[in-house]
Amino acid sequence: xxxxxxxxxxxxxxxxxxxxxxxxxxxxxxxxxxxxxxxxxxxxxxxxxxxxxxxxxxxxxxxxxxxxxxxxxxxxxxxxxxxxxxxxxxxxxxxxxxxxxxxxxxxxxxxxxxxxxxxxxxxxxxxxxxxxxxxxxxxxxxxxxxxxxxx
Numbered sequence: 001x002x003x004x005x006x007x008x009x010x011x012x013x014x015x016x017x018x019x020x021x022x023x024x025x026x027x028x029x030x031x032x033x034x035x036x037x038x039x040x041x042x043x044x045x046x047x048x049x050x051x052x053x054x055x056x057x058x059x060x061x062x063x064x065x066x067x068x069x070x071x072x073x074x075x076x077x078x079x080x081x082x083x084x085x086x087x088x089x090x091x092x093x094x095x096x097x098x099x100x101x102x103x104x105x106x107x108x109x110x111x112x113x114x115x116x117x118x119x120x121x122x123x124x125x126x127x128x129x130x131x132x133x134x135x136x137x138x139x140x141x142x143x144x145x146x147x148x149x150x151x
Contacts, residue, residue: 029063
């Protein structure tokens with residue numbers, strides 16, 4: 001059994017929407033983004049006013065390999081920009097409606113992303129450079145509030 005430890009946790013909920021979204025980075029390179037309340041919104045990142053994603057600011061962005069998103073309504077602008085070792089993104093029990101601009105920009109290892117069919121917006125601009133985009137994917141219908149609760 002692999003002993004995983006939490007490397008870092010961040011609150012990335014949008015305060016304008018009273019959102020409670022947390023991001024937890026584990027020692028195996030997994031980043032769980034979860035909200036206990038369905039449809040909560042992430043903040044946007046990348047502009048001088050917004051700042052960079054905390055995992056990028058603190059130098060963790062290149063250690064992220066897999067992202068699991070649970071109960072989140074939107075992914076913020078430039079959320080995973082420059083996560084060059086990110087290979088997979090999985091949506092669980094998701095309320096995802098919006099993927100922000102350039103959310104997966106320069107994720108050079110990300111080959112495929114399965115976007116839930118309820119998601120709208122400029123998907124191609126959000127996931128530029130990804131080889132295969134499945135726009136009609138049904139997210140996994142689990143009832144957990146985080147991916148770690150699923151196993």
